[in-house]
Amino acid sequence: MIPETAPAASVRTHNLSIYVANRPGALARIAQTFSRRGFNIESLVVSPGKTAELSRMTITVKGEEAGLEQVIQQCSKLVDVVACREHDDAEVVSRELALVKIRVEAPRRAEVLQIAEYFRAKTVDMAEQAMVLEITGMPDKIDAMIGMLRKFDIEELIRTGKVIVARGDRET
Amino acid sequence: MKTGATTGAEALIRCLLAAGIDQAFGIPGGAALTLYDALYAHRDRMRFVLARHEQGATHMADGYARATGRPAAVFVTSGPGATNTVTGIMAAYMDSIPLLVVTGQATRAMLGKDAFQETDVFNLTMPIVKHSYLVKSADDVPRAVREAVYIATSGRPGPVLIDVPQDVAQEPCRAPLDAPVELPGYRPAVRAYPPEAVETVAGWLAEARRPVILAGHGAVLSGASAELRRLAEAARAPVAVTLLAKGVFPDSHPLCLGMPGMHGTAWANLALPECDLLLSLGARFDDRILGERGGFCTGARIVHVDVDPAEFGKMAAPHLRCAGDVRAFLSDLLPRLRGPCDDAEWLAEIDRNRRKHAPKTPIHGGIRPALVFGALNRLLAGRDATLATDVGQHQMWAAQTYRCERPDRFLTSGGGGAMGYGLPAAIGAQIARPGDTVVAAVGDGGFQMTQCELATVVNQRLPIKIVVFDNRELGMVRQWQDLLCGGRHSAVALDGSPDFAKLAAAYGIPAWRLKRPADVEKILRRALDTPGPALVDVETVRGETVYPMVPPGHPLADMQLRDPARRPPGRPRKARQEAKP
Numbered sequence: 071m072i073p074e075t076a077p078a079a080s081v082r083t084h085n086l087s088i089y090v091a092n093r094p095g096a097l098a099r100i101a102q103t104f105s106r107r108g109f110n111i112e113s114l115v116v117s118p119g120k121t122a123e124l125s126r127m128t129i130t131v132k133g134e135e136a137g138l139e140q141v142i143q144q145c146s147k148l149v150d151v152v153a154c155r156e157h158d159d160a161e162v163v164s165r166e167l168a169l170v171k172i173r174v175e176a177p178r179r180a181e182v183l184q185i186a187e188y189f190r191a192k193t194v195d196m197a198e199q200a201m202v203l204e205i206t207g208m209p210d211k212i213d214a215m216i217g218m219l220r221k222f223d224i225e226e227l228i229r230t231g232k233v234i235v236a237r238g239d240r241e242t
Numbered sequence: 243m244k245t246g247a248t249t250g251a252e253a254l255i256r257c258l259l260a261a262g263i264d265q266a267f268g269i270p271g272g273a274a275l276t277l278y279d280a281l282y283a284h285r286d287r288m289r290f291v292l293a294r295h296e297q298g299a300t301h302m303a304d305g306y307a308r309a310t311g312r313p314a315a316v317f318v319t320s321g322p323g324a325t326n327t328v329t330g331i332m333a334a335y336m337d338s339i340p341l342l343v344v345t346g347q348a349t350r351a352m353l354g355k356d357a358f359q360e361t362d363v364f365n366l367t368m369p370i371v372k373h374s375y376l377v378k379s380a381d382d383v384p385r386a387v388r389e390a391v392y393i394a395t396s397g398r399p400g401p402v403l404i405d406v407p408q409d410v411a412q413e414p415c416r417a418p419l420d421a422p423v424e425l426p427g428y429r430p431a432v433r434a435y436p437p438e439a440v441e442t443v444a445g446w447l448a449e450a451r452r453p454v455i456l457a458g459h460g461a462v463l464s465g466a467s468a469e470l471r472r473l474a475e476a477a478r479a480p481v482a483v484t485l486l487a488k489g490v491f492p493d494s495h496p497l498c499l500g501m502p503g504m505h506g507t508a509w510a511n512l513a514l515p516e517c518d519l520l521l522s523l524g525a526r527f528d529d530r531i532l533g534e535r536g537g538f539c540t541g542a543r544i545v546h547v548d549v550d551p552a553e554f555g556k557m558a559a560p561h562l563r564c565a566g567d568v569r570a571f572l573s574d575l576l577p578r579l580r581g582p583c584d585d586a587e588w589l590a591e592i593d594r595n596r597r598k599h600a601p602k603t604p605i606h607g608g609i610r611p612a613l614v615f616g617a618l619n620r621l622l623a624g625r626d627a628t629l630a631t632d633v634g635q636h637q638m639w640a641a642q643t644y645r646c647e648r649p650d651r652f653l654t655s656g657g658g659g660a661m662g663y664g665l666p667a668a669i670g671a672q673i674a675r676p677g678d679t680v681v682a683a684v685g686d687g688g689f690q691m692t693q694c695e696l697a698t699v700v701n702q703r704l705p706i707k708i709v710v711f712d713n714r715e716l717g718m719v720r721q722w723q724d725l726l727c728g729g730r731h732s733a734v735a736l737d738g739s740p741d742f743a744k745l746a747a748a749y750g751i752p753a754w755r756l757k758r759p760a761d762v763e764k765i766l767r768r769a770l771d772t773p774g775p776a777l778v779d780v781e782t783v784r785g786e787t788v789y790p791m792v793p794p795g796h797p798l799a800d801m802q803l804r805d806p807a808r809r810p811p812g813r814p815r816k817a818r819q820e821a822k823p
Contacts, residue, residue: 091427094376095364102369124426143552149373149393152427 080135083112085157085164085234086142087242088127089119091150099148100127107141109133113231124152126242128233155242162234162242168212169194170203173223182222189215200225248419250380251280251411254344254404257387257419259287263315263342265306265673267291267299271319273359274346276411281317288315291673291702294694296323298666300330301655301692304339305630305670308653311465313340313394314670320346321359324405325366329660332370334401336657337486338459340394341401342387343371349409350378364405372400377407380415389423397430398550399463431549435564435571442562443521443545444578450519452588453479454499454542456531459486459656460524460549461568462649467491469572470523478582480592482510484525486656489646499592503531504792505638508599511790511798513592520544524568527557528657529794537797547571599790599803601642608783609759611636611711615643617763618681618709621770627679628653628671632664632688634718636711638788640683662691665708669695672704679707679770686712686739696749699775707769708751708777710742713784721787724807746777753777 090096097116104111109131119126133141138156145154170191174182175198186193186203189211195202203219205212209232216227236242248256254277258264266288270278281290293299296318303314318327324345334341347353348360364376373393375386383406390402447453461470467490474481474497481491482499491498500507502514514520520542525531527546532538538558546553546560547568554563564571603612618629629644630653631637637654646652653671655663668682689710699706720734746753752772754765756779769776787805792798 091425094378095368095374098365099368106369123424140552140556143554143556147550147552149425149428 081132082135083130083132084138085159085162085232086129086131086154087157087234088129088145088154089152090125090127091152092118092123092125093150096125096148096150097127099150100129100145103145103148104129104131104133104141107133107137107144109137109141113229115231115233128231130232153241157234157236157242161240162236164208164232164234165206166209166212166230166232167204167206168216168227168229170205170216170219170224171200171226172203172219173200173225175199178222182219185215185218191215248415249276249280249411250377250383250406250413250415251276252283253380253383253415253417253419254387254406254411255280255284255288257384258315258342258391259284260419261388261391263313263391265289265314266317267293267302267306267314267670268317269293269296269299269319269323270317271323271346271359273320273348273408274317274323276408277317277344277346277406280411291669291698293666294697295692296326297329297662298669298692298695298698300327300341300343301333301660301663301666302670302673302698303341304330304334304663305653305667306674307334307339307341307670308667309628309650309671309674311650313342313391315342315344317344318346319359320348320363321361323359324361324363328367328370329662331367331401331403333655333658333660333663335370335372337655338399338463339401340399342390342394343401343403345403345405346411347376347405347407350407351409353407363403367403370401371403374403374405376405377410380410380413381417383410383415384417384419384421385424388421389425392423393425393428398460431551431565432567433570433574434551435547435566437574439562439564440571440574440578443564443575444580446519446543446545447477447479447521447583448580450479450583451585452517453477453519453521453583453585454513454517455479455481456484456502456520456522456525457481457487457490458484458523458525460547461490462487462524464524464549464567464569466523466569466572467649469569469576471495472576473572473579476576476579476582478585478589479521480513480589482506482514484528484531484656485641485654487525487649488641488652490649492647493645494647501641502798503528503533504794505642505788505790506531506792507642508790508801508803509592509595511792511801512595514539515541515797515799517542522546522560523572524548526553529557532557533792533800534795534797606759609756609762609780610786611639611782612643613759613762614709614711614766614780614782615640617766619643619645621763621767622679622681625679626675626677627651627681628668628675630654630664630668630671630680630682632684633659633661634685634688634716635721635786635788636683636685661688664688665692666695666698668706668708669698669702669704672706673702680705682706682708684708684710685717686710686714686736686742687716689742690739693745696746696751700749700751703774705774708746708775709766710777710779711782712742712779713782713786714739715784717786718788720785724787725791725793742777742779751775751777753779756780
């Protein structure tokens with residue numbers, strides 16, 4: 071008998087872009103479609119599309135390679151979904167924004183600002199005991215900056231989740 | 243169209259009528275008061291049947307839709323009224339049956355306030371509907387209803403739910419009743435396959451030496467019965483018919499293999515693993531047919547024709563995917579056929595298996611269900627008959643033994659396997675086809691789940707013939723417990739059930755208790771000849787098993803032809819099959 075769950079090696083993160091009619095319940099239907107088939111949503115961005123009637127969802131999901139085609143088909147089948155496509159990292163421009171609040175006082179502030187400058191992050195709030203950095207870029211770059219900031223006291227970390235757009239004249 | 247002072251409830255019913263939906267089932271309640279007031283106002287055009295339980299009402303609409311191809315509406319109240327429809331909606335969803343389920347709801351201001359009988363049925367039913375609406379304004383009613391009907395009936399059909407808050411039903415609707423449908427994400431695929439695909443299939447058929455056509459429910463829903471028969475006869479290809487498609491290809495046809503799968507015919511299950519071309523027409527490769535995923539028809543080219551592209555690769559990996567309506571596909575394929583397959587040896591082998599494994603029903607030692615279906619075959623021959631079954635052993639015996647020659651005349655809950663389906667589905671079918679002899683074949687377990695609908699049979703004066711296969715146990719579960727639980731019988735005895743003939747008599751329904759094999763045909767004939775409803779309580783052998791059986795998760799080749807516990811005395815007993823994970 072073929073095992074129902076394939077080895078964990080085939081599990082990876084996928085970028086999906088979903089164009090969907092802006093109707094009540096659309097998000098819940100899509101979320102159910104993924105969770106029922108064992109796909110875990112890692113990030114989800116929903117915003118208005120080109121017109122108010124349509125929304126754009128960018129979802130990164132973690133799940134088995136083998137089940138991905140099926141879950142895309144099931145998602146495309148939803149009445150509200152206009153298009154659901156998977157995109158390789160190589161074929162898209164991807165961006166994420168993060169706001170990082172660091173508990174830091176004057177003596178070590180310069181060190182934080184140096185890291186921020188290197189990653190082209192902006193300082194958007196500064197107080198006696200804390201500062202907030204804003205960084206935009208590929209999720210890897212944000213991970214790298216956060217890695218560098220770990221030695222400080224990161225009080226809060228808010229990430230928007232990844233958004234993507236297809237390069238060239240391809241549709242997202 | 244007029245846009246006068248119409249309430250939301252009025253608009254809803256007028257839009258249903260305009261879409262050709264003129265049959266409704268249901269039970270009223272507080273939050274559905276305005277909807278029911280509008281039903282009353284339109285009672286001469288919207289025919290209404292009061293059920294005794296909302297599950298029954300939903301199965302009635304399901305049976306009606308299967309018999310007519312057109313959906314009916316179900317009107318229920320909020321809270322328990324709505325939740326009681328869940329089993330019926332699920333059964334319809336699993337079997338691709340169009341339904342319009344209209345649920346009353348608490349007023350808009352009370353949504354999320356835990357008001358009396360307030361339940362979030364919109365979210366509750368999301369995984370078992372094709373689509374759903376929570377209508378927040380009476381002006382949205384016409385568009386929602388028109389979209390709902392279109393979605394329910396087009397592409398792969400399915401149930402659509404419309405949740406209507408009480409104050410939306412009451413407030414005036416100013417929108418035109420022919421409001422446009424706005425569904426940018428919904429494009430049912432009728433002919434989404436490329437023309438070359440049809441040519442490829444014709445070529446593969448011509449090359450095939452051991453072809454099998456697998457006819458599924460999609461062949462029924464697309465009305466492809468005539469085209470299917472032309473294809474099978476022109477290509478000389480045998481046809482395996484799934485449970486839901488029974489009748490789409492005549493059971494009496496020499497090329498008919500009957501049902502494949504877990505309790506399929508021996509000759510279908512012996513043919514499928516050997517075939518070199520499998521042409522699946524509107525079947526979804528259900529686990530009960532595949533046996534083992536990945537071990538199905540491994541030596542065959544598999545062509546999968548389905549109106550729902552999400553079925554491709556879900557359970558089996560086809561070599562060719564044809565997204566489209568079965569009937570459209572067949573009408574494209576038929577002119578391109580290159581004559582009959584060179585498969586004389588294949589057909590001869592199938593016939594040898596058919597003769598070798600022909601079921602033999604012992605006539606001693608009590609009534610065996612196959613005997614009853616055999617008698618029904620003789621008694622119903624030449625009549626316009628519809629058989630609705632419940633779920634369990636009798637359902638499988640019906641699939642194996644009952645002969646159905648026309649599509650839409652064998653109604654059963656296949657994917658959902660909803661016990662309690664049989665009697666209400668028969669009610670829906672009888673309302674749809676007043677001239678048919680409608681027989682409800684039910685087990686004593688399933689019958690007791692919706693037997694309250696006997697009142698609906700009487701109330702509607704429906705001449706349904708009910709045959710209860712009464713073995714005083716949940717036979718299919720008992721069979722699995724014998725096979726997989728070492729014979730430990732856990733909670734399967736139905737002791738305490740009533741005398742069903744006396745129960746029917748309490749409703750004023752003529753009834754017989756059938757105990758001897760010799761009386762089967764006589765009493766069934768008497769029941770069929772009785773004007774109006776009748777019930778026959780058939781005392782069937784307890785402990786009877788359905789065979790052939792492919793143990794769950796095993797390849798079809800592991801089919802057991804007979805109950806290992808019933809080998810002739812003297813021969814060693816085969817070790818019991820172990821359950822596989």
